[in-house]
Amino acid sequence: MTLPSEFSPGAFLAPAIDWLNANFHPFFALITRVIEAVLGAIEGALLALPPLGVIGLAVLAALLAIHLRAAILAGCCLGFCWLSGLWTGSMQTIALVAVAVTISVAIAFPLGILAARRPRLEAGLRPVLDIMQTVPPWVYLIPAVMIFSLGRVPAIIATIVYGVPPMLRLTTLAFRGVPRDLKELGQAIGAKPGTILWKIELPAARPTLLVGLNQCILLSLAMVVLAGLVGAGGLGAEVTRGLTRMEMGLGLRAGLAIVAVALLMDRLSRGAIERGGRRPG
Amino acid sequence: MEKANTDADTAEVLIDCRSVWKVFGERNAEAIRAITERGLTKKEILQQYNCVVGVSDATLQVRRGEIFCIMGLSGSGKSTLIRLLNRLIEPSLGQVMVKGQDIATLDAAALRRMRARHIGMVFQSVALLPQRTVLENAAFGLEVQGVGKDERNRAAQAALAKVGLADWTARYPSELSGGMQQRVGLARALTSDPEIILMDEPFSALDPLIRRQLQDEFRQLTKDLGKSAVFITHDLDEAIRIGDRIAIMKDGVIIQTGTAEEIVMNPADQYVADFVAGISRLHLVKAHSVMIPPGEWAGAPEGLPCCPPEADIDTLIATIAGSDRDAVAIVEGDAVVGIVTIRNLLSGVRGDAAAVPAAAA
Numbered sequence: 001m002t003l004p005s006e007f008s009p010g011a012f013l014a015p016a017i018d019w020l021n022a023n024f025h026p027f028f029a030l031i032t033r034v035i036e037a038v039l040g041a042i043e044g045a046l047l048a049l050p051p052l053g054v055i056g057l058a059v060l061a062a063l064l065a066i067h068l069r070a071a072i073l074a075g076c077c078l079g080f081c082w083l084s085g086l087w088t089g090s091m092q093t094i095a096l097v098a099v100a101v102t103i104s105v106a107i108a109f110p111l112g113i114l115a116a117r118r119p120r121l122e123a124g125l126r127p128v129l130d131i132m133q134t135v136p137p138w139v140y141l142i143p144a145v146m147i148f149s150l151g152r153v154p155a156i157i158a159t160i161v162y163g164v165p166p167m168l169r170l171t172t173l174a175f176r177g178v179p180r181d182l183k184e185l186g187q188a189i190g191a192k193p194g195t196i197l198w199k200i201e202l203p204a205a206r207p208t209l210l211v212g213l214n215q216c217i218l219l220s221l222a223m224v225v226l227a228g229l230v231g232a233g234g235l236g237a238e239v240t241r242g243l244t245r246m247e248m249g250l251g252l253r254a255g256l257a258i259v260a261v262a263l264l265m266d267r268l269s270r271g272a273i274e275r276g277g278r279r280p281g
Numbered sequence: 282m283e284k285a286n287t288d289a290d291t292a293e294v295l296i297d298c299r300s301v302w303k304v305f306g307e308r309n310a311e312a313i314r315a316i317t318e319r320g321l322t323k324k325e326i327l328q329q330y331n332c333v334v335g336v337s338d339a340t341l342q343v344r345r346g347e348i349f350c351i352m353g354l355s356g357s358g359k360s361t362l363i364r365l366l367n368r369l370i371e372p373s374l375g376q377v378m379v380k381g382q383d384i385a386t387l388d389a390a391a392l393r394r395m396r397a398r399h400i401g402m403v404f405q406s407v408a409l410l411p412q413r414t415v416l417e418n419a420a421f422g423l424e425v426q427g428v429g430k431d432e433r434n435r436a437a438q439a440a441l442a443k444v445g446l447a448d449w450t451a452r453y454p455s456e457l458s459g460g461m462q463q464r465v466g467l468a469r470a471l472t473s474d475p476e477i478i479l480m481d482e483p484f485s486a487l488d489p490l491i492r493r494q495l496q497d498e499f500r501q502l503t504k505d506l507g508k509s510a511v512f513i514t515h516d517l518d519e520a521i522r523i524g525d526r527i528a529i530m531k532d533g534v535i536i537q538t539g540t541a542e543e544i545v546m547n548p549a550d551q552y553v554a555d556f557v558a559g560i561s562r563l564h565l566v567k568a569h570s571v572m573i574p575p576g577e578w579a580g581a582p583e584g585l586p587c588c589p590p591e592a593d594i595d596t597l598i599a600t601i602a603g604s605d606r607d608a609v610a611i612v613e614g615d616a617v618v619g620i621v622t623i624r625n626l627l628s629g630v631r632g633d634a635a636a637v638p639a640a641a642a
Contacts, residue, residue: 185408187369189473190397191425199425203412 017143032153035099039152042095051082054091066271077264084253092234093261096227097220100156101265104163104216112171112212113197122172129165137162137226145230155227155236163220170212174205210273214266221262235261294378295477295509296343296366301375303361303533306332313373323532335361337533339375343477348503348510350524351535352517358533359513363479366511367400368392379477397426401470405482407462409454415441415465416450422473433472440468443502460491467499471506478503480512484519496522517556521565529553541565562630563595568611571597571629572619578608582617585610590618594629597621 021028046054055078063071081090115122137158144154178201186196202209228236235254242251304312304326312332315321323334336358343349353359364370365377368384377384380399387395401422409418416434417424419441423433441447444464454462463483470478480499484492500523503510514520520527521541528538529549537549545565548554569590575582586604588597590611600609601623611619 179406179408181404181406181408182410184364184369185402185404186425188367188396188400188402188479189422189425189469190393190395192393195425199421200410203410 013143017146021147028147032148035153035156039095039099039156042098043092046091046095047088051078051087055079055082062268062271066268066275070267070271073267074264077260080260081257084257086235086238086254086257089233089235089238089254090257090261092232093221093224093236093258094265096152096156096232096234097159097217097224097261097265100159100163100220100223101213101217103156104160104167104220105213107160108164108167108212108216109171112168113175115168115172116175125168129168132161133165137223141226141230150231152227152232155223155230155232158226158230159220159223162223163216166215166219167212170208170215171205174208174212175201177208178204206273210270213269213273217265217269218262221258221265224258292344292346294342294344295380296341296511297376297378298339298341298362298366299376299378301339301362301365301372301377302337303335303358303365303370304332304373305335306330308332309373317374334533335370336365336372339365339530339533339535341528341535341538343509343511345476345509346504346507347525348500348512348523350512350514350520350527351530352514352520352527353530354515356532357530359515359530360481361533362530363481363511363513366479367396367402397422397473399475399477401473401475401478403463403466403470403478403480403483405485407454407459407466409462409465409469411454413453414450415446415452415454415457418454418465419450419468419472422469426473436474437468437472440471441465443471443506444468444498458491459487460495463487463495467502471502471508476509478508478510480510482513482515485515492519493522499523517560521560529556542567542570546570563598564593566594566629568592568594568597568609568621569619571625572611572621573625575610575617575620578620578622580608582610582620585620587612588621589613594626597626601626 049057055075058078059071059075062074078090081087111125115125140161141154141158144157148154148157182200182204183196186200191199224234224236225239226236227234228238228240231237235258238254239251239258241247242249242254302313302316304316306312308330309332312321312326312330312334315330316326316334321329323337326332326334339358339362341349341351351359351362361370365372366379368377368387372385379395382395384392384395410421413421416437420433420437423436428436438447438450441450444467446461446464446468449457449461454465457465466483467478483499484495487495496519499510502508512520512523514523524541526538526540527544528535529544529552530536531552537544537553539547542565544553545557545560545562548557567590568588571594572590585606585608586600587610588600590613592600592611597609601607608620608622610617611621
């Protein structure tokens with residue numbers, strides 16, 4: 001028995017994408033240019049200096065802004081990337097993930113706070129987040145590549161789609177978890193809503209927010225491999241190369257370099273935020 | 282009995298709460314209409330509208346310099362009531378006037394100013410910010426008002442000195458005991474120098490000895506600084522220790538308002554009577570409540586030991602025990618206004634209002 005008609009969203013979506021491409025091309029081109037420019041600037045800055053210079057600067061910054069342990073960790077992670085011969089790929093990946101995570105947090109943080117205050121918004125967001133997390137990234141990469149063509153921009157978009165849900169969910173959880181009496185205190189002493197948010201809610205939410213940021217960074221790095229697939233370069237490209245050529249050594253080195261970059265970014269961002277939050281005012 | 286209230290009666294009313302209702306639930310608007318138009322009871326509101334009546338027709342006045350206790354068990358609506366006084370909760374019906382101003386009419390900025398300058402609040406959970414030092418916590422109220430760092434720290438330091446924590450300013454809340462944390466909470470409320478302090482069961486979570494100590498200190502401090510306070514508690518002993526007047530709440534209704542003596546001597550209903558049954562009358566009941574007019578006493582008042590009308594039963598017993606007579610003359614100025622016999626004293630100790638002629642007179 002054959003069905004009268006198959007359910008085929010693609011039949012509607014494909015023309016829609018085509019239409020978007022035809023009518024909004026300048027807009028998408030602008031997005032591409034902005035993202036490429038920012039990425040290029042970060043990458044350029046990281047690659048302009050010799051590797052040892054970058055490592056030295058990173059260690060120094062970690063030592064001054066955080067503490068000795070973070071500085072040692074930064075030295076080890078970057079040192080591994082350099083010694084494994086994947087310095088350029090590592091820097092490209094750091095730039096890619098830094099931009100993707102920044103955009104993810106910029107989207108997820110305010111939305112997460114709103115969702116914590118408006119249960120209806122959260123109820124509406126929940127299925128969207130579920131879809132974002134479960135639909136295989138290859139699926140939404142197709143329209144992204146159709147619109148933005150191959151390269152780093154669709155990779156960043158795929159990464160953002162993957163990075164937003166954990167940050168958003170944990171932001172909502174973090175702000176939900178702020179004790180009610182602390183918020184009441186803010187109101188009772190006549191604090192403005194913005195003051196309550198920054199001086200009471202944010203410090204109380206910080207530990208959960210850090211988990212969210214950690215998840216956002218790690219999941220974004222997991223997408224780096226996929227980014228290699230659509231030609232975004234970086235460590236993902238090395239992993240892909242290792243896979244296609246069945247080179248165990250290259251794949252393993254690139255994989256470990258991804259781990260090193262993940263450790264570096266997570267510990268440094270966490271250390272910086274914790275340090276900044278310990279003694280405010 | 283009237284004598285005790287004369288001072289308070291003439292003082293300025295700071296908080297005037299007029300027939301305030303609070304109904305919680307999705308259909309609260311309909312429920313309120315049903316209450317005003319058809320006079321439904323709390324139970325009917327719950328059945329017909331699935332709404333909970335938190336506070337029902339509460340009327341109270343807090344005067345300058347007075348400590349007003351609201352006593353009730355959990356679920357009696359006392360925490361809701363205190364939050365209506367600074368509009369942390371919006372009333373469904375009725376008016377709350379603070380310093381002669383209807384707080385429902387204030388816009389957001391004016392309400393913030395009112396809360397910041399005139400109404401301090403202390404919470405049962407203390408609600409200290411864990412990442413700030415004791416000094417920064419105490420100064421927080423002024424900080425959000427935009428007061429400069431030096432000035433607010435000076436005020437916070439002074440407030441902390443008043444609660445005996447001058448040496449602990451650089452510590453973090455987690456380093457302090459529960460009692461000390463609550464002192465910081467009180468200091469934070471005092472730093473902004475408000476006229477009214479709302480105390481939401483501040484000492485309930487403390488152990489008994491510390492609680493008593495803080496009760497006495499709080500009363501002393503409030504009186505010394507000339508503040509007014511609304512004090513929520515589920516403990517009648519605490520209400521009696523601290524409060525100038527007490528309101529007893531049950532199921533969202535204020536059953537009785539009065540001084541501790543009035544409530545103990547003339548409980549409004551069986552619920553209040555059961556509550557006060559275990560309370561010692563020795564220091565609560567005063568001579569003017571148990572005395573009989575001099576004419577009703579068979580003997581001559583000459584030569585009787587004398588006491589003022591404010592003397593409590595404990596003092597009267599000591600006076601009689603120390604003399605060879607069976608009665609005490611109650612003297613106000615130069616005149617004998619009443620006689621207290623041993624029989625009157627015994628009735629007073631029982632707190633049996635019917636057996637106390639003066640209370641009925």
